[in-house]
Amino acid sequence: MDNNSKTKEEFISLMVHELRAPLSIIHSSADILIRHKTELSDTKKDKLLGEVKLASEGMLDIVNDLLDTSKINSGRFEITKEPNNIQDVVNSQVSLFSNFAAESGHTFKVKISDRVPDRLFFDKERIAHVLENLISNAIKFSKGGEIIIEVLPFDGYVKISVQDFGVGIAEDKQIQLFHKFKQVSRPVDSKQKGTGLGLVVAKGIVDLHGGDIGVISKQGEGSTFWFTLPI
Amino acid sequence: MHILLVEDDESLYNLYSTEFDLNGHTIAWHKVGTGVIERIKEEKPDAILLDIMLPEKTGLEVLKNIKANKDTSNIPVIMLTNFGTQENVHEAIENGADDFIMKHNVVPEEIVEKVTSIVNG
Numbered sequence: 253m254d255n256n257s258k259t260k261e262e263f264i265s266l267m268v269h270e271l272r273a274p275l276s277i278i279h280s281s282a283d284i285l286i287r288h289k290t291e292l293s294d295t296k297k298d299k300l301l302g303e304v305k306l307a308s309e310g311m312l313d314i315v316n317d318l319l320d321t322s323k324i325n326s327g328r329f330e331i332t333k334e335p336n337n338i339q340d341v342v343n344s345q346v347s348l349f350s351n352f353a354a355e356s357g358h359t360f361k362v363k364i365s366d367r368v369p370d371r372l373f374f375d376k377e378r379i380a381h382v383l384e385n386l387i388s389n390a391i392k393f394s395k396g397g398e399i400i401i402e403v404l405p406f407d408g409y410v411k412i413s414v415q416d417f418g419v420g421i422a423e424d425k426q427i428q429l430f431h432k433f434k435q436v437s438r439p440v441d442s443k444q445k446g447t448g449l450g451l452v453v454a455k456g457i458v459d460l461h462g463g464d465i466g467v468i469s470k471q472g473e474g475s476t477f478w479f480t481l482p483i
Numbered sequence: 484m485h486i487l488l489v490e491d492d493e494s495l496y497n498l499y500s501t502e503f504d505l506n507g508h509t510i511a512w513h514k515v516g517t518g519v520i521e522r523i524k525e526e527k528p529d530a531i532l533l534d535i536m537l538p539e540k541t542g543l544e545v546l547k548n549i550k551a552n553k554d555t556s557n558i559p560v561i562m563l564t565n566f567g568t569q570e571n572v573h574e575a576i577e578n579g580a581d582d583f584i585m586k587h588n589v590v591p592e593e594i595v596e597k598v599t600s601i602v603n604g
Contacts, residue, residue, distance in 0.1 A: 269565065272587050273565070273587055275587075276586070276587035276588075277494050277495075277498065279590065280498045280590045280591055281498060283590040283591070283592065284498065284501055284502055284505075284590075284591065284592075287592070288501075288505050291505055292501075292505075296501055299497055299501075300497070300498075300501065303494050303497055303498065306494070307494065
């Protein structure tokens with residue numbers, strides 16, 4: 253098997269694993285609900301239905317990322333650039349994550365420069381998705397602490413960065429993060445969850461906007477993921 | 484039976500505790516690989532369900548600690564694995580695990596059955 257085929261095999265294996273875990277939660281919850289429907293209290297039923305919802309949302313995210321990755325690779329991914337306010341997008345994502353971040357012991361520090369233009373041309377929904385991905389990764393890969401989100405004008409672009417003080421990423425792994433089939437660098441039994449496709453999709457979205465995306469990271473010290481949008 | 488579940492996935496805890504509870508058993512939940520021996524001494528479980536991938540310390544390391552301690556070595560330990568790779572399973576069995584369960588291949592009812600049969604010998 254050549255390297256490319258081997259990487260694809262590993263990728264498929266990872267996807268199957270990532271889909272099987274939530275599918276198994278849904279299957280097990282349904283099994284208990286069906287077999288014990290008369291004995292279960294309403295609270296227990298609600299809890300199991302909550303597990304079904306959470307697991308199915310996780311599966312949907314994976315399937316959507318797979319579809320988006322496929323569209324990006326075949327050039328069928330489309331964006332709609334309109335005048336939008338990046339400050340609003342940042343604040344709204346921070347607000348959406350606030351409860352989740354508090355539960356995991358994280359706090360947000362948002363620094364938006366006054367020199368950032370009020371209007372930039374971008375697809376609001378897609379750029380929100382990029383930020384959502386970077387923020388959720390920052391939470392996932394750090395054990396509490398501060399997450400700094402910064403928006404700055406930078407040489408004809410606006411640079412948006414998300415910094416965490418978590419586990420960080422080894423230098424040789426950083427370049428692989430944004431490429432399809434390259435993000436598999438962990439065994440299937442690894443505790444770290446996630447397909448890694450979110451960053452591939454994020455790169456596709458940023459590329460279509462004419463921006464750039466990257467990471468600065470040091471193992472054990474944390475990571476700063478950033479992307480740019482043209483002014 | 485009283486079971487100690489060492490597993491960091493809250494969804495699995497919710498499922499297993501519901502199923503064990505409906506069958507008249509109790510579950511204590513420990514989320515990390517550290518402090519397991521102390522928790523076993525507190526809970527005095529009839530069996531331990533131990534995930535192979537845990538934060539802070541791996542399930543295999545925890546298993547070795549359990550089996551090396553005279554106060555805990557006699558308690559049956561059933562390993563929970565994702566894929567049950569050959570190395571994982573062999574190493575766990577060699578280190579004294581009583582059995583293993585590929586957790587995404589079974590429903591909680593089957594886990595209750597397996598644990599019951601091991602505890603009842």
